[in-house]
Amino acid sequence: MTDYLFFMLLGSTAGAIIAGFGLGLLVTHQGSGVVNFSFGAMATWAGYVYADLRRGAYPFPIPGLPERYHFAQDVGFWPAMLLALLTAAGLGLLLHLVVFRPLAQAPALANIVASIGVVIVVISLIDRRFTDNAGLRVGPILPREPVTIMADVTVPRDGLWLAALVIVIAAALWIIQRFTRVGLVVRAAAENEKGAVLLGYSPALLASATFVGASVLGAFIVIMASPMIQLSSTVFTFAFLIPALGAAMVGRFCSIWPTVITGLAIGMAQSSFTKFQGDFSWFPQYGARDGLPFIIIIGAMILLGERLPDRSAVSTWTLPAVPAAKVNVLTVVVPIATAAAALLLLGPLWRGAIMTSLIGIVLALSLVVLTGFGGQTSLAQMAFAGVSGFSLSKFAIEWNVPFPIAPILASLVATMFGVAVGLPALRVRGTNLAIVTLAGGVAITEFVFKNPKYVGDASTGGAQIPNPELFGWDLGLILGDQASRPIFGIFLLLIASILALAVSNIQRSSSGRRMLAVRSNERAASAAGINVARVKLQVFAISSFIAGLGGCLIAYRFGSVSESSFGTIASLTVLAVAYLGGITCVSGAVTAGLLATSGVAFYALSQATGSVGQWEALIGGVLLIVMAVSNPEGIAGGIRARFAARGSAGVIA
Structure with a gap:
């Protein structure tokens, strides 16, 4: 039993990333009505910015500009974190104003396609700007010393710290959502934008704010996890985004704690599957880890039985003729x-x-x-x-x-x-x-x-x-x-x-x-x-x-x-x-x-x-x-x- 507990605790890192991404998707959807398939790609770019700053450079994403501005040395943790989060905030605001806000009344397909376009652009920029992008890892941020649990289960503590940080962020979001005027207005706007307008709030401004906040949250999660998970152009873009979508769906893109609990559970279960594969010959040797989110998503569909609220449902802009x-x-x-x-x-x-x-x-x-x-x-x-x-x-x-x-x-x-x-x-x-x-x-x-x-x-x-x-x-x-x-x-x-x-x-x-x-x-x-x-x-x-x-x-x-x-x-x-x-x-x-x-x-x-x-x-x-x-x-x-x-x-x- 202790072996299974060991593998479950090892999965706390992945679970925390999935739960954090699920929260970012939830915040984005509540504020703008968009399920942002490019969320992981946006956070990945910020992670690379942080990694590059720790190597003494800042990457420019626009072709034609110099590839990097070079500092004399590593800028240090706090300046790198601040610049990376500001980059994430600026990217989130830019994408909302230029891409997603014009599609506010568009059908779901247009938003999906635009998200895919953002994913393609970000991945191509990473591949061009970071020729050493495969397997890039930064130095430790969270404490890494092993911690012993239940006498004979010893695991690195950085994954547990990351999970604790995600839980604290979830608690803060829950308090904002339940007990502040802004949180209540965002929840109201998620159901009916006209209600927010009648209360004197601009749905566009709320959407921009939530896009920025979610982008910063995603960037923070990637940066804190980058010493534990090697950066690549696809690992956060897809490997963690898809189970995060499953976690957010369990929470119906509105409930914080079901999203967080499901995300943590997915990461721990995926880690435990490694032990199952070694112990049981009948257990699938291929696909079980990454197939689990699909099973959870299908289960959420069957049990919950409600599709996401779609702000474009009353729109007169239909699919192309x-x-x-x-x-x-x-x-x-x-x-x-x-x-x-x-x-x-x-x-x-x-x-x-x-x-x-x-x-x-x-x-x-x-x-x-x-x-x-x-x-x-x-x-x-x-x-x-x-x-x-x-x-x-x-x-x-x-x-x-x-x-x-x-x-x-x-x-x-x-x-x-x-x-x-x-x-x-x-x-x-x-x-x-x-x-x-x-x-x-x-x-x-x-x-x-x-x-x-x-x-x-x-x-x-x-x-x-x-x-x-x-x-x-x-x-x-x-x-x-x-x-x-x-x-x-x-x-x-x-x-x-x-x-x-x-x-x-x-x-x-x-x-x-x-x-x-x-x-x-x-x-x-x-x-x-x-x-x-x-x-x-x-x-x-x-x-x-x-x-x-x-x-x-x-x-x-x-x-x-x-x-x-x-x-x-x-x-x-x-x-x-x-x-x-x-x-x-x-x-x-x-x-x-x-x-x-x-x-x-x-x-x-x-x-x-x-x-x-x-x-x-x-x-x-x-x-x-x-x-x-x-x-x-x-x-x-x-x-x-x-x-x-x-x-x-x-x-x-």
Whole structure:
């Protein structure tokens, strides 16, 4: 029993971080109505600022400025802490004023996409500004001497100190929330902004204040934990944020103590799982630690049964409009012929960029069906693609299933996973559904992608994939000494074209009209006799099947499948690019494919400037934020609106 107590106490550090992040998410939501998926990334930047100051420098995040201002030496703990917290406060205020305040009346998807854009920007800045960012750790802050509990359980005391600090912060927030006028007004505004206005308070000012306060809280937690948890661009951004979302959901994003208790319990339970794995052969050896938040989130959905209060619920700004599908020579034959000619005539680097864009089109099409037509949200599309890719290796290598049966079967496996993760859509929607799918994607990554039983030995470069072969024709990218074969590009073009036409036909079919009806108004659709639950599951099934095909194409291109290609960042990036291109139409998916990282647009820009390659992610993140704020219909929708406006002006003239 003492061994289990030892591991539980070791988990106090992780539990304190999760609980602290949960409090930050709660404060942000109460003040602004936003579930800030970029909370961990913002706190991580402040943690790096503190670490850099302790090395005698201050990093500048804006490209074009000097990378750092160098001090003569370590500035010391208190100046570094103060400057880092001020940086966090300024970042929180800036992001609220520039990004989230303009989206105050936007649907949940716009806020989610904007948060993803912030995550992409911050991670890219960390990777560019801190080339030694992996495993960066600072000197001790809290007392680290071991402490003995119950006679024979000895653990480092810094994790216990951090947990105590979080509990003190929670108590202070509870007092402010319950017994101060500001706290009462913030709670009232969380339920009804008009009430705060009638009391003489500005909801925008309250939102800014809570954004700043939450940012400072997150930065403080990361700084205090950085001697115990090595800084990296993703560990606080995702590994602690997702369980923190689960803790906040248990507290319904309004109750402090359930959030803190759940966060501490998650960290301690995850640490105890290490002991369980060693003691019990039946206990899962992979995925249990990071799969636990997904189980907690699903449990919170089932038991609590209420979706988050959504301030945009009464907004007249709906999801971007779905334009009529236009299938003609100009929209089909010309693009296909142009792409085919480019694949045959251009060099291997251009050919590679076109191939990347074609795969990006397929992945974006899966989100056009899911979000554009069905109004559902998924942050796990690349997890479904990965399931399909690894399944393809099993079917093709171990069981000798031929092409094209193997990729179809693999995509059907992805479909089953997609429907399973999409089941909560029958009960929740919007931000809650995004949280569930994000946690579901992480659970798939941990349970499946990191288990050698399913994916093989990572030391061999991942699960191997044979070249696709049809009627004796080898369609692979590489054959012997022939690299970057155009035939593989034509194969990708054929698949992308078929799927694009299929998605256009879905939109015009009776099934598509039912999807659009559910997207528009679930209650009205149900009153009209539409089975809403069936339509939602159908949307997830079709979307995950298309994503599965995209995963197979990725596998065929690289000749192997590895977990690194299908992680959480990849899923967020796919949604971001799809939204940027235009998530409601096939032309938007094509635009998204062109804008994909290492795709045609970025390769052309790098050829023109010679230096954009290192800033691809940053540029994409900034464009995404701008598009989410200024044009929710994406680039394709904006172009279409301009042509429509010109046509109307011509008619009037």
